[in-house]
Amino acid sequence: MSKSSGRTEKGRVYVKQGKGDKDQVVWLNEEVLEVLREWKEMKPESEYLFITLQDNPINPRYVREMVKRKGKQAGINKDLHPHMLRRSFATGLYREGKNLRLVQKALGHSSIQVTEIYTAYSR
Structure with a gap:
């Protein structure tokens, strides 16, 4: 998932063009949202949210x-x-x-x- 395809807000991640090319909402608890925020700050240059050690999408x-x-x-x-x-x-x-x-x-x-x-x- 690319960073630009999803935004986090109030316990939810809004994913643009998820499965079946439709937008969807993924509910996450605050702990997971915080980890995602921290990860984005650690890797601001990466286009993707979930990456390998070589910065490629998994x-x-x-x-x-x-x-x-x-x-x-x-x-x-x-x-x-x-x-x-x-x-x-x-x-x-x-x-x-x-x-x-x-x-x-x-x-x-x-x-x-x-x-x-x-x-x-x-x-």
């Missing part, structure tokens, strides 16, 4: 490998990948009693039917 494969590795370090024996974390987030919200429309909004889904698939394991 690729999705690297993210998948990192999540898998961190999962193993945490004792998770499943083949963990980022999408599982997204599903877990949705399931957690739904199990906490959040309504389906709120979960839909949190995930940036345009269709409630897609959100229902994510939360089907909770029912």
Whole structure:
């Protein structure tokens, strides 16, 4: 994600042209927002928010490998990948009693039917 494609404000990051070339809002807690602000200050010359040590944008494969590795370090024996974390987030919200429309909004889904698939394991 390029720095110019997203702006942070009040617990949210507004991402221009996210998945499916649509704008979306990503909710973040204050701790994560603060880390992002500090990172931007440390690397003001970088065009991208998430970069390698060589200042290149990280690729999705690297993210998948990192999540898998961190999962193993945490004792998770499943083949963990980022999408599982997204599903877990949705399931957690739904199990906490959040309504389906709120979960839909949190995930940036345009269709409630897609959100229902994510939360089907909770029912």
